[in-house]
Amino acid sequence: MAELKDSTIKPKKKRHFPIPALCLIIIATSLVIAFFIFFIYMKQQTDPDHILDRYITTFMSKDISALHAMIGFEDSPFLNAESFGKSMEECHQYSSITNYALTKYQNPGDPDQVEYVLQYWTDRRQNPYTQTLKLRRAEKKQYLFFDNWLIDNSEFLARGCQIKVPAQALVTVDGVELSKDQIRENEGSLCLYEIGDLYTGKHQICVTIDGFKPYSTETTLQNADYSAAPLYNITMSLFSLTKDTKKQLENTAKNLLKDLYSLALDEKGFEDLAQKHTFEDSQKSALEQAYNTLVANNINSGSHLTDINFREFESSSTGAYAEDHCYAVNVTTNVDYTVSSSIIKNTPSSGGTSPEPVTQSRTTNSSSLFTTTFHYNAGAWSVYSSTMFDTSVYYIKY
Numbered sequence: 178m179a180e181l182k183d184s185t186i187k188p189k190k191k192r193h194f195p196i197p198a199l200c201l202i203i204i205a206t207s208l209v210i211a212f213f214i215f216f217i218y219m220k221q222q223t224d225p226d227h228i229l230d231r232y233i234t235t236f237m238s239k240d241i242s243a244l245h246a247m248i249g250f251e252d253s254p255f256l257n258a259e260s261f262g263k264s265m266e267e268c269h270q271y272s273s274i275t276n277y278a279l280t281k282y283q284n285p286g287d288p289d290q291v292e293y294v295l296q297y298w299t300d301r302r303q304n305p306y307t308q309t310l311k312l313r314r315a316e317k318k319q320y321l322f323f324d325n326w327l328i329d330n331s332e333f334l335a336r337g338c339q340i341k342v343p344a345q346a347l348v349t350v351d352g353v354e355l356s357k358d359q360i361r362e363n364e365g366s367l368c369l370y371e372i373g374d375l376y377t378g379k380h381q382i383c384v385t386i387d388g389f390k391p392y393s394t395e396t397t398l399q400n401a402d403y404s405a406a407p408l409y410n411i412t413m414s415l416f417s418l419t420k421d422t423k424k425q426l427e428n429t430a431k432n433l434l435k436d437l438y439s440l441a442l443d444e445k446g447f448e449d450l451a452q453k454h455t456f457e458d459s460q461k462s463a464l465e466q467a468y469n470t471l472v473a474n475n476i477n478s479g480s481h482l483t484d485i486n487f488r489e490f491e492s493s494s495t496g497a498y499a500e501d502h503c504y505a506v507n508v509t510t511n512v513d514y515t516v517s518s519s520i521i522k523n524t525p526s527s528g529g530t531s532p533e534p535v536t537q538s539r540t541t542n543s544s545s546l547f548t549t550t551f552h553y554n555a556g557a558w559s560v561y562s563s564t565m566f567d568t569s570v571y572y573i574k575y
Contacts, residue, residue, distance in 0.1 A: 225291045225312045225326050226281075228312060228326055228328075229279075229281075229293055229310070229312070231247065232247060232310065232328070233277065233279070233295070235247050236277075237274070237277065239271070239272060241258055241261060241262040241265065241271075242258040244261075245257070245258040245261045245262075246258075247328070248328050248330045248333070249327065249328060249330060250330055250333075251374075253373060253374070254353045255350065255351065255353060255372070255373065255374070255375050255376070256374060256375075256376070260351065260376055261333070261376055263376075263378070264333065264376035264377055264378040267378040267379060268377055268378050269297070269306040270299050270306075273299040273300060274297045274298065274299055274306070275298065275299060275300055276297070276298045277295055277296060277297045277298070278295070278296045279293060279294070279295055280293065280294040280295075281293050281294075282294065288314075289313060289314040290311060290312065290313050290314070291311070291312045291326070292309055292310065292311050292312075293309070293310040293312075294307065294308070294309055294310075295307070295308045295309075295310055296308075308332065309332065310328065310329075311328070311329035311332075312326045312327065312328060312329070313326065313327050313329055314326055314327075315327050331400070332400050333376055333377060333400070334374045334375070334376060334377065334400065335374065335375045335376070335377055335398035335399065335400065335401060335403055336374050336401070336402045336403065336404065337373070337374070337402055337403050337404025338371075338372040338373060338374065338375050338398070338403050338404075338408055339361070339369060339370060339371050339372055339403070339404070339407045339408065340369075340370050340372060340382065340407050340408050340409050340411070341364075341367050341368065341369050341370070341407040341409065341410045341411065342367065342368060342370065342384050342411045343366060343367060343368070343384075343386060343411070343412070343413055344363065344365075344366055344367060344368045344555065344556075345386055345387070345555065345556035346368075346384045346385065346386050346411075347384070347385045347386075348370055348382070348383070348384050349382070349383045349385075350372055350375070350380060350381070350382055351380055351381055352381070355370050355372065359371050359372070366413070366503060366554065366555070367410075367412070369407065372408075375398055376398075377398055377399060377400050378397065378398065379395055379396070379397050379398075380395070380396055380397075380398060381393065381394075381395055382394050382395070382396060382408075382409065384411050386416060387556070388418065388419060388421070388422040388425075388553075389416040389417065389418060389419060389422070389504075390416065390417050390418070390419055392411060392415050392416055394409065394411075396408055396409070413503060413504035413553070414504075416504065418494065418506065423494045423506075425558075426494065426506060426508050426551050426558065427492035427493070427494070427508055427510070428492075429454070429508075429551070429558070429560075430492060430508045430510045430547070430549040430551075430563070431490045431492060431510055431512075432453075432454075433454050433549065433560065433563065433565070434487070434510060434512065434547065434565050435487060436450060436453050436454065437450060437468070437565060437566075438482075438485050438570070441468075441471065441472045441475075441476050442476060442482070442483075442484070442485070444472070444476065444477075447464070447465040447468045447469065450468065454560060455557065455558070455559045455560065456559055456560045457552055457554075457559040457560065457561045460560075460561055460562060464560075464562070464563075464566055467566035467567055468566055471566060471567075471569060474569070475569045475572075479521050480518065480519065480520040480521055480574045480575065481518060481519055482516065482517075482518050482569070482570070482572050483517045483518055483519050483538070484516070484517040485514055485515070485516045485517070485570060485572075486514060486515045486516075487512055487513075487514045488512075488513045488514055488515060489512070489513040490510060490511070490512050491510075491511040491512075492508060492509065492510050492511070493508070493509055494506055494507065494508055494509075495507045495508070495509050495548070503552050503553055503554040504552070504553040504554075505550055505551065505552050505553070505561065506550070506551050506553075507548055507549070507550050508548070508549045508550075508551065509546060509547070509548050510546070510547045510548075510549065510565075511544065511545075511546050512544060512545055512546075512547070513542070513543075513544045514542070514543060514544070514545075514570060515540065515541070515542050516540070516541060516542075516543060516570055516571070516572040517538060517539065517540045517572070518538070518539050518540075518572040518573050518574065519536055519537070519538055519539075520536070520537050520538075520539055520573060520574060520575060521534045521535070521536055521537075522534070522535050522536075522537055523535070539572070539573035541571075541572065541573055543570065543571040543572075545568070545570050545571060547563060547564045547565040547568070548563065548564050549562070549563040549564075549565070550562045550563070
């Protein structure tokens with residue numbers, strides 16, 4: 178008997194796509210789409226004309242912080258948004274600008290640079306501020322594929338600024354103190370400070386030295402390279418003494434006179450005087466010789482000084498000048514005094530023999546005027562010369 182066949186149609190089995198593979202396809206597709214979107218976006222963002230549009234929008238918004246960040250200045254104490262805003266206002270009346278016009282220029286011989294000439298007007302529409310905005314293609318690309326166009330910020334800068342001042346001075350530029358790390362050269366009594374780049378416009382320079390009145394000056398800088406020479410050579414001759422310093426030097430001259438005669442009468446050497454007062458090294462030998470001569474002629478001589486009482490001093494600074502790269506000041510000391518001396522008189526002897534020497538004491542009141550020259554060098558004062566070493570006080574000798 179024939180077998181009966183099962184006439185029931187069996188459904189075909191469905192082929193299932195592996196879920197992990199499907200996820201990978203979706204992710205890959207999404208990444209490709211995202212890449213193309215990113216590529217198109219970056220091409221737009223890195224296009225010079227698009228960068229110009231952003232620049233103009235930022236410029237005309239008067240958001241100086243955003244404009245400063247977009248131009249891309251190197252960070253420094255002098256290059257900040259606040260200083261940039263001051264420069265733009267001073268040089269271009271930035272806050273008053275209301276309109277602009279644009280011309281594009283690209284040099285076929287230099288495909289790595291695009292220039293835009295912009296003119297800005299204030300409400301008065303007079304004397305427009307003309308700016309040549311340069312975009313330069315950097316060697317290093319963005320994200321490996323995209324041109325990196327940078328704004329040339331040199332037109333806003335006074336580049337390579339430096340200043341030469343006395344070695345012991347403190348220097349501030351626009352209120353910012355220069356550090357010793359910025360010293361590039363030491364030329365004897367002067368130091369060369371490297372300031373770096375500053376924004377164009379006016380800048381305040383202040384130099385202070387202990388004991389002197391501050392020296393300040395204002396300079397106006399253009400868009401230029403100033404690295405070839407210092408903005409200023411500020412020497413000691415530009416400074417004047419404070420009242421306190423004048424008083425200090427007058428007291429030093431007075432005490433020098435007192436100590437000189439006190440030690441001389443005690444038959445002390447010059448080295449004892451040098452322990453109390455600072456003498457310039459180059460003059461020490463000459464001053465010591467003058468001191469020894471003064472003692473020999475007026476203390477150790479036959480008729481000689483025995484005592485002195487200084488009663489009243491009157492001092493003044495008669496002049497200030499610069500010599501030998503240092504600061505010098507003359508101090509005059511007028512002094513009243515009472516002085517005693519011992520003199521030798523030859524008196525006739527009894528019996529008609531030869532006169533015999535007799536020692537007698539004499540006292541008198543007098544006054545003298547002395548001039549002492551002080552030098553200021555390497556942050557300290559020293560005695561350079563004084564007429565008190567050359568001329569004795571007046572006393573009776575005969």
